Amino acid sequence: MITSQTVAGALATGTHAQGLSGGTFSDCVAAIDLMDGTGAFHRLTSADADFDAAVLNLGCLGVVVGLELRGRPANELHCARFTVAEDSLPERYAAWNRESVAAKSWWFTEHQVVHTWVTHDDSWTPTASEARGPADLDRIVTRTRRQLMADIGDGQGRTPAAQTLEKFLGARDSKGTLHELFKNGIPAPQLNMEIAVPLDAVPEAYAGLKELLHASPYKLHCPVILRTTGPAHGHLSPAQAVPAAYLGFVSYMTAEGLITAARPLFDDTQCLLYGLGGRPHWGKYFTPELLPVSNTNGFPEFCRAVSRFDPHRRFENDTFYRVLGLAPTRPGTDGPAPFSRPRLPGQRTEPCPTARTRHQG
Ligand SMILES: Cc1cc2nc3c(=O)[nH]c(=O)nc-3n(C[C@H](O)[C@H](O)[C@H](O)COP(=O)(O)OP(=O)(O)OC[C@H]3O[C@@H](n4cnc5c(N)ncnc54)[C@H](O)[C@@H]3O)c2cc1C
The missing domain is CATH 3.40.462.10 (FAD-linked oxidases, C-terminal domain)
Structure with missing residues (x-):
């Protein structure tokens, strides 16, 4: 249930538009001000190699402290x-x-x-x-x-x-x-x-x-x-x-x-x-x-950005680290490997078999 929502949270999770002329919130972003896991400040634009990681960051790169957004008029x-x-x-x-x-x-x-x-x-x-x-x-x-x-x-x-x-x-x-x-x-x-x-x-x-x-x-x-x-x-x-x-x-x-x-x-x-x-x-x-391995294109690039911005894993997140296949570092989270965790009711323990994948790029 969402009772209040933040711009940075919507950006981090890939909140999406409606209609073919829009994508996710990431497409409105001209620049991101990021305080990374080492305390360094970055103003990231599309000229930065890791901009595509920062525009949908899962909260794993640091704290977004400012955003420059592009808007367009709302028509009736x-x-x-x-x-x-x-x-x-x-x-x-x-x-x-x-x-x-x-x-x-x-x-x-x-x-x-x-x-x-x-x-x-x-x-x-x-x-x-x-x-x-x-x-x-x-x-x-x-x-x-x-x-x-x-x-x-x-x-x-x-x-x-x-x-x-x-x-x-x-x-x-x-x-x-x-x-x-x-x-x-x-x-x-x-x-x-x-x-x-x-x-x-x-x-x-x-x-x-x-x-x-x-x-x-x-x-x-x-x-x-x-x-x-x-x-x-x-x-x-x-x-x-x-x-x-x-x-x-x-x-x-x-x-x-x-x-x-x-x-x-x-x-x-x-x-x-x-x-x-x-x-x-x-x-x-x-x-x-x-999530099958075949649907993880873009993950290696994202993980490289995690290493750049949060080398000490201060923004480690159990769920997203499991998604990305990143090893947990915090005490208490380095338990069994993801696929040997206790099963939830009805939960499978292996990725789904894929018929094929259609993702590109
Ligand atoms: C019932 C329900 C309905 C929804 N409906 C829609 C919908 O119609 N369309 C759609 O696209 N989405 C929908 N969503 C998803 C929703 O848009 C996003 O999950 C939500 O906007 C996240 O924003 P938040 O402020 O709640 O972030 P949070 O849940 O607080 O945080 C989400 C992530 O963002 C990170 N984060 C938050 N702030 C910062 C910051 N300043 N810097 C870096 N990282 C940060 C957090 O670490 C976390 O990983 C829905 C979700 C629910 C539960």
Whole structure:
């Protein structure tokens, strides 16, 4: 759950934009002021060999004490909202994004429909089925919400989790800036995971997820969320050199504050999407041990920057060091090697097998 957010934290974790014209927050950065692990100060620009490490730094290089950011004016956009059969997703998701400023979809897997918001500058034309409007969405949202309330033990629908789906009720076309249209999160304790796959892998991701979610005894509490960005700077960027679709998964904590039982489903989902060349959003839930070696391009360059800026490992971070394959140095953290750690319920102990990798660069 996020109740407050810092610019440096959003930068460090690769917080992303929406729409093919943006990547991650790293793309807005003109200069970074970094106090490194030795106490030395650096003003880093794209001329520095390690700029691509600093723009998505996982907090492992030192303290970011200043940022020079590039902005652009926020224009008013039109937002078309429609609900169509789920098989439109593999066929149309990339096109919705290519034809607009940004398109965000919510895939209600239990109801076989996808609800989409296409933001555009009044130049986007829906197909006939898209133009027919949000058929039955209110009924689907009401049923999804009822299921969520039952799952988390919130009989009255009073938890923030139960309120998160209300934004879909009475969905209508609207206008606003990207920020105004998409700022809709309600802080609720949850397991929140987002995996970026290459945009052209969406049809395979859709087919694999459909099978996985149907077969799993665990259920997600929210529709699968799809957002797209263009390629992004940063050695560790989930989007890398090609446009990416971020697929988001949510399972809420129970009304009593217990962690979700659905973690095995999150692990299986990671295996599936990492096998399509996916990489996790570093600011959300992920299982370091599941990321296959084939999806680690850029990691050696990042580790070299860690050696340059933090040779004494003052900014060591257990989770990210496990991701990067860096040996822990702090007393108490030099326990068993990552792959022999005790298993969490449903957690695999080996990286997922990969079908192939699509990352470049
Ligand atoms: C429920 C939920 C919803 C989310 N939704 C989205 C979303 O819609 N889109 C999206 O892109 N992301 C999303 N995220 C991820 C989120 O954007 C980032 O994790 C968050 O912005 C990190 O910012 P923070 O201030 O909370 O950082 P923290 O969690 O405090 O820190 C994150 C990392 O940044 C490092 N850090 C913080 N400050 C500095 C500094 N000054 N110098 C160097 N390193 C620093 C920390 O060491 C740490 O490693 C979501 C996360 C959650 C949990």
